[in-house]
Amino acid sequence: MTGNPEAALLPDGRLHLHHGPIDLIVTVEGVGRDAGFARATARFETVLAELVAELDHLTLPYDAAIFGGAVAKRMARAVAPLAGDGFVTPMAAVAGSVADEVLAVMRDRGLTKVIVNNGGDIAFHLGDGAVFRAASPTGPVEVSADAPVRGLATSGWRGRSQSFGIADAVTVLARSAAEADVAATLIANRVDLPGHPAISRRPADEVEAIPQLGTMPVTADVGPLSAQDIATALDTGQRYAEDLLDRGLIEGATLLLDQQTRVIGSSDTATGLPADQS
Numbered sequence: 001m002t003g004n005p006e007a008a009l010l011p012d013g014r015l016h017l018h019h020g021p022i023d024l025i026v027t028v029e030g031v032g033r034d035a036g037f038a039r040a041t042a043r044f045e046t047v048l049a050e051l052v053a054e055l056d057h058l059t060l061p062y063d064a065a066i067f068g069g070a071v072a073k074r075m076a077r078a079v080a081p082l083a084g085d086g087f088v089t090p091m092a093a094v095a096g097s098v099a100d101e102v103l104a105v106m107r108d109r110g111l112t113k114v115i116v117n118n119g120g121d122i123a124f125h126l127g128d129g130a131v132f133r134a135a136s137p138t139g140p141v142e143v144s145a146d147a148p149v150r151g152l153a154t155s156g157w158r159g160r161s162q163s164f165g166i167a168d169a170v171t172v173l174a175r176s177a178a179e180a181d182v183a184a185t186l187i188a189n190r191v192d193l194p195g196h197p198a199i200s201r202r203p204a205d206e207v208e209a210i211p212q213l214g215t216m217p218v219t220a221d222v223g224p225l226s227a228q229d230i231a232t233a234l235d236t237g238q239r240y241a242e243d244l245l246d247r248g249l250i251e252g253a254t255l256l257l258d259q260q261t262r263v264i265g266s267s268d269t270a271t272g273l274p275a276d277q278s
Contacts, residue, residue: 005048007041017044022098025117030127031110040116043105047071047098058090071101078178081249085186085240087164087216096153096181099123103177116177119160121153123177137169138254138261149251151177155184156256157219162204166222166233166257167191170241173252173265183241183250191237191257198223230258238262 005019015026015037024044028036050069051058057065058072062083067073067090074097075090082088099116103123106114112127124132126145134141136154143149155161156169163185170188174180193199201217225233234257241253241264252265 005045007044009037015040017041017102019044019048022048023119024099024102026102026106027115027117028106028111028113029130030108030112032108033111036106036108036111036114039105040102043102047101051094051098058094061087061089071097074100074176074178078176078182081247082182082186082244086189088182088186092185093178093182095119095121096123096151096177096179099177100151118177121151121177121181123151125150136171136254138171138256141171141173143173147251148175149173150175151180153177153180153184155181155188157188157222161185162218164189164216164218165192165237166199166219167237167255168258169256170237171254171256172241172250174250179249183244183253187237187241187244187253187255190240191233191255193225193229193233196225196229198225198229225258230260233257234260234262238264 008016010016017024017026026040050071054067054069054072058075062079067076075093078093078097079088079090095118099118099121100123103114103116103125107125111125113130114125116123122134126132128145130145132143134152141152151174152171154169154171155163156167157163157165158168165188167188170184172180172184172187174183199219200221202220203215204218205215234255237255244250245264255262
């Protein structure tokens with residue numbers, strides 16, 4: 001664990017929370033902003049230490065283990081419904097779960113909007129009439145207060161995390177950031193062309209030391225693909241995303257590969273997403 005938790009108010013009025021690999025930007029609108037920031041700062045003090053204490057189990061494939069920390073429990077709950085869908089550990093939901101946990105201590109009737117952004121995995125609270133807007137790698141997102149969505153996450157081989165697939169980006173909308181986080185990871189893994197000569201893969205531990213992946217091959221580079229290749233890879237990811245939508249595990253998703261997109265879900269849930277360009 002590196003250093004001590006840091007909290008700083010940015011010039012634009014947002015709160016910056018940083019500790020080791022965790023970097024949060026918190027936005028608050030409404031009465032009680034300072035009190036909300038104080039609660040977020042206090043909760044953030046021990047988040048990383050709690051995760052480190054259970055890291056050995058959090059980096060193993062999900063097996064219904066019982067966790068003690070609140071963030072670890074959020075991670076496990078988000079991953080549990082997807083444990084049979086392929087390799088997944090609770091760490092697939094870590095960024096979203098941290099955002100959800102900080103958001104949870106900030107909710108207050110006086111706050112009309114709270115946004116906790118953990119490196120692009122975002123948890124948000126919306127009061128009556130409030131609207132959440134964000135620019136994601138797959139296009140602009142807009143969510144109204146009456147929609148069930150309260151979390152957004154993006155994954156792909158070009159992002160900060162490693163991927164088994166070739167999606168440039170997959171953005172998922174869900175009822176929590178933790179649920180969006182793990183779903184984005186697994187959908188991005190499904191956008192793939194196994195054995196394709198234009199795709200380079202390397203053992204994960206040669207790219208970055210991530211305990212849960214070890215020597216598993218992750219995508220290192222994607223060369224030129226034909227239109228049919230792109231369609232085939234997106235088809236696989238789309239089918240899985242539609243399955244998650246049917247199971248009630250996500251509220252919508254956008255898949256991006258080589259400037260081609262697929263949009264899954266209703267425009268009543270998320271508006272302003274790019275049109276399907278397949």
